[in-house]
Amino acid sequence: MLQKSLNKIVEDIYSSAMNRENWTKTLITLAEFLDYKGLAIAPLDKKEKNLRFSSSIDKKSAQ
Structure with a gap:
C-alpha cells in the first residue's frame, strides 16, 4: 500500500512537471499523504533557476 501510494505521488509530480495545471491536485495529495495541512x-x-522544497507544521494544532 505504501509503495503504491509513493509511486502514484511520484507519477503525479512528473505529470505536474509536464502540465502545470496538475500541481494543485498533486500538492493536495502529497499534503494529505504526509498528514500536513498544505x-x-x-x-x-526570483533569479534562482532551481526551486527548493520546504514544509512546516503548526506545532500548536499538531498537539
Missing part, C-alpha cells in the same frame, strides 16, 4: 512550492529568489 504544501507550496515557491522560489526563494
Whole structure:
C-alpha cells in the first residue's frame, strides 16, 4: 500500500512537471499523504533557476 501510494505521488509530480495545471491536485495529495495541512512550492529568489522544497507544521494544532 505504501509503495503504491509513493509511486502514484511520484507519477503525479512528473505529470505536474509536464502540465502545470496538475500541481494543485498533486500538492493536495502529497499534503494529505504526509498528514500536513498544505504544501507550496515557491522560489526563494526570483533569479534562482532551481526551486527548493520546504514544509512546516503548526506545532500548536499538531498537539
